[in-house]
Amino acid sequence: MKKLLLPFALLSLSATAARADITHKLSSSIQLQVNAAATQVERIGSSFSITGNGVDTTDGTTAGTVSVGTITSGVYAPGTIAATQDVPGAAFSFTQSYTQADAVATSAPTIGTVGNFSNQTSTAAGTKDTLAGTITSAGAMTLTAGGAGTVATGQHVTELTIK
Numbered sequence: 001m002k003k004l005l006l007p008f009a010l011l012s013l014s015a016t017a018a019r020a021d022i023t024h025k026l027s028s029s030i031q032l033q034v035n036a037a038a039t040q041v042e043r044i045g046s047s048f049s050i051t052g053n054g055v056d057t058t059d060g061t062t063a064g065t066v067s068v069g070t071i072t073s074g075v076y077a078p079g080t081i082a083a084t085q086d087v088p089g090a091a092f093s094f095t096q097s098y099t100q101a102d103a104v105a106t107s108a109p110t111i112g113t114v115g116n117f118s119n120q121t122s123t124a125a126g127t128k129d130t131l132a133g134t135i136t137s138a139g140a141m142t143l144t145a146g147g148a149g150t151v152a153t154g155q156h157v158t159e160l161t162i163k
Contacts, residue, residue, distance in 0.1 A: 023161040028154075030133035030141075035149040037125035039109045041117040046076035046101035054092030055083040074104035126150045 048069070050057065059068055059079045069078040083094045102117045109115045109122065126149025133143045139156040146152065 021161075021163040023159075023163075025157075025159040026139075027157045027159075028135040028139065028141075030135060030143070030155075031151070031153045032128075032131050032133055032146075033151040033153075034126040034128050034131065034146065035123065035151070037123060037149075039122045040120065041109055041115065042119040043102045043104075044099070044118045047099040048076060048078045048097070050081060050094075050096045052083060052092070052094040054086050054090060055094050056086060058082050058084070075101045124149060 056063060059081060069076055071077070077100075078098055081096060085092050105116060109117075109120070113122070127147035128150065129147040130144050131146025131150045131152060133141070133152050133154055135141045135154060135156055139158065141154045141156055143152040143154050
């Protein structure tokens, strides 16, 4: 009886169909972008410092005066400072530092024009000119560059999943 069961078991295994889940996904996209004109600026302010040890300072009119200075269009201009050693021949230190500010703007910046700011970025408006893109059903992609200030991005994704 055992001899009869073995061929029957083999016959039933070969008759079972294979099962598989197949998923196939295609995704295509193109993004065409024309950038707007933009200007970004950063105005720096005035900075003035004096440090000293073993010295007397004067602005030329009053002893012990550090600086009267003036402010014009938002820019500080320190007066001239003279330092005199307290004890001639003795050790002393004197440091003076000045960073000039950007003048306060009286009008908005113009694209492509360098203004009165220390840190600025100006970008002209993009032009579409020949900006274009296509993707065929086979996934073949053609992107054509436009003028300055444009971006063309294309993507084709094929995904195959077998479980």
